[in-house]
Amino acid sequence: MFSISDNEEWIQIEIRQLQSFKTVAELNSFTKAAQTLQYSQASITAHIQQLEDEIGSPLFDRLGKQIQLTIMGKELYLHVVELLTVYSKIKHISSNDNTIKGEIRIGASESMTVYKLGSVISKYKKDYPEVTFSLINDNCMPLRDRLHSGELDIAITLEPKVNDPLLHTEIWSEEPLVFVGERNHSVKTIEEADGECIIFSANNCVLRQFFEGFLVENGISTYNHLEFSSMEAMKQCVVSGLGISLMPYLSVESLLREEKMKVVESSCENPMFYAQISYHKNKWLSKAHKKFLEMILEGN
Structure with a gap:
């Protein structure tokens, strides 16, 4: 949680509220945001309501089943993207430049996890024990959605060549x-x-x-x-x-x-499908992320 002082009034906002807001804004759906962040839809709705109460203005126009950002919501979105990027950097701060630590959130399709990633993950965890490592299995399209929403740092998929202008993608193997x-x-x-x-x-x-x-x-x-x-x-x-x-x-x-x-x-x-490694072009890569990418691509 952090606080903002404005004219002696304190606004208290939690990171998870901002993450929920960013995900809803990018997916244009409370339901999809709940699925992506693995929250209940009621939790997502509560996060947005709490944020709107703190900001003092609606962030979304509810038009039947459709939603869209208000003017205030569009302005807030730009700041939230910046803030969450800084927050990600803060989480990866190391007191020792030679120490690799932090958190990596990987998403992979089932085939990639079972047949190609096991040895890589095992070696990575052995070489960098201070890195917290999480792995989510899902299909290729949902994994890309999770990259766009910021839920995942890196996705490893098996599919035709990805052509997404917002993602940086490298081919691992044919x-x-x-x-x-x-x-x-x-x-x-x-x-x-x-x-x-x-x-x-x-x-x-x-x-x-x-x-x-x-x-x-x-x-x-x-x-x-x-x-x-x-x-x-x-x-x-x-x-x-x-x-x-x-x-x-x-x-x-x-x-x-x-x-x-x-x-x-x-x-x-x-x-022919291609094993591919993707991350968002605006994603800040920590040393832990870069070492993981290097370890995968060295195996080519």
């Missing part, structure tokens, strides 16, 4: 995708899969959208499908013969080698 089915599945090519059960990831997953688009473009029905939020659950469904899916090769390599799955061929060239 990762091919493969169509897969149970080892004795009768379908030999994906073009023969019309009517077959399709195993999809969650609707807000880039892999799902890419796969669904491919099937529709090739005249393959998606009506008969199963949907899962977990890649591991999808893999077990394929192994059990419940359907055909599209997955990153790195996530099914061992199952293919053990002949528990087979590759379903395609007349098209195998699609």
Whole structure:
């Protein structure tokens, strides 16, 4: 909490209120802000109400289900961005220039966490034990939303090349995708899969959208499908013969080698996704952040 004196009146504002305000302003939604910050919607509403009470002016116009910043809200937003940037720097202050400490908030897709990040995180925590490290798993699009809102410092995703003007993104590695089915599945090519059960990831997953688009473009029905939020659950469904899916090769390599799955061929060239590291262009990077990025990219 900090206080501002103005004409002998004291305004007391908490950092979390400012973080909630900034997130609502950027996402244009109390509901999305609550999901992003992992607060209840009632808490977000209370934070904004408390801030409006302290400031003495509405910060948002509520237009039915739509919201937009008031003139006061727009002015406050600029100051809040500056203040939260300074607050982030303060949290990373080190009394010893040679000591790496502070906090890192990483977001990663499931495949990246399971198959590529484990060894990096283990080495990082061993080399820099004074850094507080948090990791959130989510799909690619929500992770980018969390970068924009400031909830995450760095996101590591597996998807087509990211083209977001507000994010700095580097490619970590190229990762091919493969169509897969149970080892004795009768379908030999994906073009023969019309009517077959399709195993999809969650609707807000880039892999799902890419796969669904491919099937529709090739005249393959998606009506008969199963949907899962977990890649591991999808893999077990394929192994059990419940359907055909599209997955990153790195996530099914061992199952293919053990002949528990087979590759379903395609007349098209195998699609390619990219493991990518992103952070907001306005994000101040501490020594802890920079060391983490260096450690990942050194592994290329």
